[in-house]
Each structure stands twice: as structure tokens, then as C-alpha cells.
Amino acid sequence: DIQMTQSPSSLSASVGGRVTITCQASQNIKNYLNWYQQKPGKAPKLLIYDASHLETGVPSRFSGAGSGTDFTFTISRLQPEDVATYFCQQYDTAPLTFGRGTRVDVK
Amino acid sequence: QVRLAQSGAEVKKPGASVKLSCTASGYKFTTFGLSWLRQAPGQGLEWIGWLSTFNDNTKFAPKFQGRLTMTSETSTSTVYMELRSLTSDDTAIYYCARGQHGYFADAFDIWGQGTMITVSS
Numbered sequence: 001d002i003q004m005t006q007s008p009s010s011l012s013a014s015v016g017g018r019v020t021i022t023c024q025a026s027q028n029i030k031n032y033l034n035w036y037q038q039k040p041g042k043a044p045k046l047l048i049y050d051a052s053h054l055e056t057g058v059p060s061r062f063s064g065a066g067s068g069t070d071f072t073f074t075i076s077r078l079q080p081e082d083v084a085t086y087f088c089q090q091y092d093t094a095p096l097t098f099g100r101g102t103r104v105d106v107k
Numbered sequence: 108q109v110r111l112a113q114s115g116a117e118v119k120k121p122g123a124s125v126k127l128s129c130t131a132s133g134y135k136f137t138t139f140g141l142s143w144l145r146q147a148p149g150q151g152l153e154w155i156g157w158l159s160t161f162n163d164n165t166k167f168a169p170k171f172q173g174r175l176t177m178t179s180e181t182s183t184s185t186v187y188m189e190l191r192s193l194t195s196d197d198t199a200i201y202y203c204a205r206g207q208h209g210y211f212a213d214a215f216d217i218w219g220q221g222t223m224i225t226v227s228s
Contacts, residue, residue, distance in 0.1 A: 043221055089215075095169065
């Protein structure tokens, strides 16, 4: 299975601040990488697909970059409603696998 | 609007089976395959498997092979997942999710609300 190493496991930032999460794949997954947001008690929500494409309706403060094995997810100006856990997911090879998640809080 | 509605929570004994349903609405059912995923309490997400709603082809994660069945019923736009030989490790919230482009290897753009399955003696 492809292992997805996501870091950090948690972080805290100020409203308006910049947040960066990294995800490293154990092998080359081209750009087959997605990012999700999950709020407590809710299903995950797709934010970024194919490493850098913003899902329809998702605010432009969310962005993704990378290819191969190293990927980043950025929130450019953190808002209170962005408090959530964020997951990366690869779909290059079955079984599809996820990172362990990054919990984002507001200071 | 596009929606996936899942069946309700269940409590099962170890060794039992569970069959969950996921009913789609707001789009053409046979255009998009559906995956099942799960999330154990306080844990991350795990992909279980995928079903093509077009031709009933399936793709399962190896760890579930042999105790997993996925089927669909086009007349009701419903996908079913049956998991057998349950253990406490199967206690989790189970989600169905639509593949963005209809394939098993895909982003999941629409999710059901989740179904809590508790396995306990």
C-alpha cells in the first residue's frame, strides 16, 4: 500500500494567518492527490483535487501544490470557520489511502 | 440537489454481518461509481472498496476481500455494502462517497451522512 505521511498532526494559527500542511507519498503518485476538510461530526468535504485544482464553491484562500511524492496544502488567510481536520488522499494505486490528518485550530 | 442518504446506525455482535445502504438522488445513478469508506472513532479515513453502478464491477481493498460484498439496485438508485465476520475492529462510521469522475480511483466529491456501526458483545 502507498503510505501517506502527513504533517504536522496538529497546528494552531491566528485568524488571518497562513497555514501550510505537507503530505509525502511513499512512492510517485504523479498528481493523483486530493485534500479534504472534515469538521466534527460531519462527513469530509473535498477541497482540492488533482493536487492543485480547487473544487467548485471552495474559497480561493485554499490551495494545493506538488507532484510526485511531495505535496503541500495552504490556507492563505485562516478564518474561524476553517477550524477542522484536513486529510490528504492518493488515488494513484489501489487501495486508495489517506494521510492521518492535521487538526487546525485558531489561536 | 445531489445527495447520498445512508441507512441508520446498527449494533452487531462479533461474528455477525451488517448490510448498509446508500441511496443516491439528484443525478444519473449509473454515471458515477460509489465507494465505501470508514473512520474508526478518533481515527483517520480508510477506503473499503468501490462499485460501478454501470456494470456492477467491484474493486476492494485487500484487507476486506473474502468478507465484503457490494451490490446495486438501479431501480431505487441504491448501493449496498455487506461486511461479514465482524469484530470490534470494525466499529466505525461508514461512509458512501461518489467518485468525482465515476471511477474507483478518484476524488470523492459527494458523501453520505455516515452510518455508525458498533460491534460489541
